[in-house]
Amino acid sequence: MAVTIRQIAELAGVSRGTVDRVLNNRGGVSQEAEKTIKRIAKELNYKPNLMAKALANSQKGTTIGVLVNSGGNPFFDKVLLGIAKAQEEIAGFHIKVKKVELTGYNIEKQLYAINQLVDLQISGLVITPINDSTIAEKLNEVNNKGIPVVTLNADITGIEKLGFVGCNYEKSGQTAGELLGQITQGNATVGILTGSNKMLGHTMRVDGFQQVIEQSYPNITVARILETFDDDQIAYEQTKKLLLENQSINALYYCAGGIDGGIKAVLELGYAHKLKIITVDDTDNIKQYLYQGIVNATVCQQPFKQGYDAIKLVFNKLIYNQLPEKKHLYTQNEIKVKFNLD
Structure with missing residues (x-):
């Protein structure tokens, strides 16, 4: 027979509300009582009543909000597929996913x-x-509301x-730096095209490189x-200007979105196969650039897994009250060339 909150409360000599607060990490309980309750729950192998939680979710309309800056960035196509897969798997618990997609990096938006x-x-x-x-302050406010x-x-x-799911950006940049160093035998003048200095991952890639x-x-x-x-038109203009004003450049590192626009400029100027180019991710177009020898190598970050794991992280907290083992759940940095794209 399943162990109930009432049984734990009786053994611990506290109210059911106190047990509920401890098991759901809501705070407001003395350390001694919390320690006793968790010990008893562990000894009795307490498991939450998933059917009851599913019923409660159906009655109150539980929703996970998703806010991604995915507009115009084909990398996020696979992230969104991962989110959709996780959404499908948790539907039986009456948990909905509400997605909002933005373009660019406007703080007010x-x-x-x-x-x-x-x-x-x-x-x-x-x-x-x-x-x-400002965003950090708002997110702390959200977290303090129990979200x-x-x-x-x-x-x-x-x-x-609760946690971060994504790339170890510093190591991604370091990997790209080592790739370029080996490809050029340590002699190159490189132009770096990043996404936005407002994005921590983008600056960390540049720093690692x-x-x-x-x-x-x-x-x-x-x-x-x-x-x-992460805008193709801006990347096109920046790449073209960069190459025309710096004739000594013989290598490029694209460490964020806008790669298609940048490669368009490279092709228009007749620089294909004359430059050593390192990129990130493996969108369909980047795969073609690799096959054609326009891009030498790309450093990928498992976008499907990112989307899937992020939703499951919140789901596990809401249903099982399960915390991740680590705050930073890094996906694998994968080096891809034209021979290992499949």
């Missing part, structure tokens, strides 16, 4: 979208946050959160670092 989701009385939030103190926050693909400093070339490849010089805002 992201704040407005967060407030919209909170107004819908979401029970959890998955977000690709802009790394800004677990998971950062997806992009992280942010200064917040309390520069760490490696400074330490291991002193004859590699960074000519310019330009932002593309």
Whole structure:
């Protein structure tokens, strides 16, 4: 027979409400009582009543909010597929997923979208946050309301959160730096095209890249670092300007979105196969650039897994009251060339 909260309460000499607070990490209970309750629950192998939780969810309309800066960035197609797969699997628990997709990195728009989701009385939030103190303050406010926050693909400093699911961006940049160093035999002038300095992951990729070339490849010089805002048209214009104004550049590192626009400029200028190019991710177009030899290598980050795991992280907290073993759940940095794309 399943162990109940009432049984635990009787053995611990406390109310059922106190047991419920401890088992759902709501706080407001003395350390001694919390320790006793958790010990008894463990000894009795207490499991939450999943049928009851599913019924409760159906009655109150439990929703996980998802806010991603996916507009115009084909990388997120696979992230959204991962989210959809997880959404399908948790549907039996009467948990819905409400997605909001934004384009660009406008702080006010992201704040407005967060407030919209909170107004819908979401029970959890998955977000690709802009790394800004205003956003951090808002997310801490959300967390303090008892709404677990998971950062997806992009992280942010200064917040309390359930966890982060995504790439180890510093290692991604380091990997790209080592690849370029080996491909060019340590002699190159490189232009870096990043997404936005407002995104922590983008700046960490650039930092990781520069760490490696400074330490291991002193004859590699960074000519310019330009932002593309994950926009193909801006990436096209920035790449074209970069190459025309810096004739010594013989390598490019694209470490965020806008890669298709950048490659368009490379092709128009007749620089295909003349430049060594390292990118990120493996969208269909990037695969074609690899097959054609326009891009030498790309560093990938398991986007489907990111989307899937982020939703399941919130689900496990809501249904099982399960916390992740680590705050940062990094996906694997995978080096891909034309021979291992499948």
